[in-house]
Amino acid sequence: MTDLTTSRTLKGTGWTVLKYLFVLFLVVLFFFPIAWIFLTSIKTTGDIYAWPPTYLPHHPTLKNYEAVLFGSKLGRYILNSIIVSSLSTISVLFFSSLAGYSIARIHFRGRGFLLIFFLAMSMFPQLSIVPSLFIWFRKLGLINNYLGIVIAYTGLFSPISLWILSTYFRTIPLEIEESAKLDGCGRLRTLWRIMLPLSIPGVIAASLIVFIQTWNEFFLALVLLSQNLLRTATVGIALYPGQYSFPWELITTATFLAIIPIFALSAIFQKQIIGGLTAGAVK
Secondary structure, X not given: OXXXXXXXXXXXXXXXXXXXXXXHHHHHHHHHHHHHHHHHXXXXXXXXXXXXXXXXXXXXXXXXXXXXXXXXXXXXXXXXHHHHHHHHHHHHHHHHHHHHHHHHHOOOOOHHHHHHHHHHHOOXXXXXXXXXXXXXXXXXXXXOOHHXXXXXXXXXXXXXXXXXXXXHHHOOOHHHHHHHHHOOOOHHHHHHHHHHHHOHHHHHHHHHHHHHHHHHOOHHHHHHOOOHHHOOHHHHHHOOOOOOOOOHHHHHHHHHHHHHHHHHHHHHOHHHHHHHHOOOOOO
């Protein structure tokens, strides 16, 4: 009996070790590119183009950060990204909360199909809609201004927010809404005063996902914001290479600086993200 217990204990310990090793492998796999970008950003040009490649910089330097922060328009690009992503996130949350509450709580024929339809529409490649979108936006005077890109992002990223919020709204007991109705609350007041405050994890999860997607979006930002002072960080960094040069030290430095806000937000709100995305998974 003792040998059997010992064997089971060793087997359980072995599986635990394998699980931790697998998790460690995934962590290294996902974070290696970020570490490589950072290490490249503090290398000199000679270290970057050395052969065989050097993993660690021989002479670490911060001159690349000084050149990017004070000798380029990266600060303006990041500010544009903050403005565009923030306004787009607010717009997406406003419309998706209304639609999500309607799908989750108001019983009407075809609401399930409607949710699937919105999700399916978001799967169309951007390349298929950009030509017609550009023509319409040019006619309406929405090229090279924040309003145009915010409208485009609202239509593009609302489906994922709609799915998250409608799923989370379904987890809130109906008795709470019934009590609100007895107190004289209408649908909109119930949504703003009760449903959204109770759905903070879902709201935060949807907000961060939309913010990250709009921050990383490239194609629409490239087409709709062609003026240099209006470019977002992704587009601005992509245009760093010149006709005869490819300044990897500046590109990696700018890229590392541009992803810091996303990492900070994800680290601060990681519990809310997990809670919002897993809502309704377990009854």
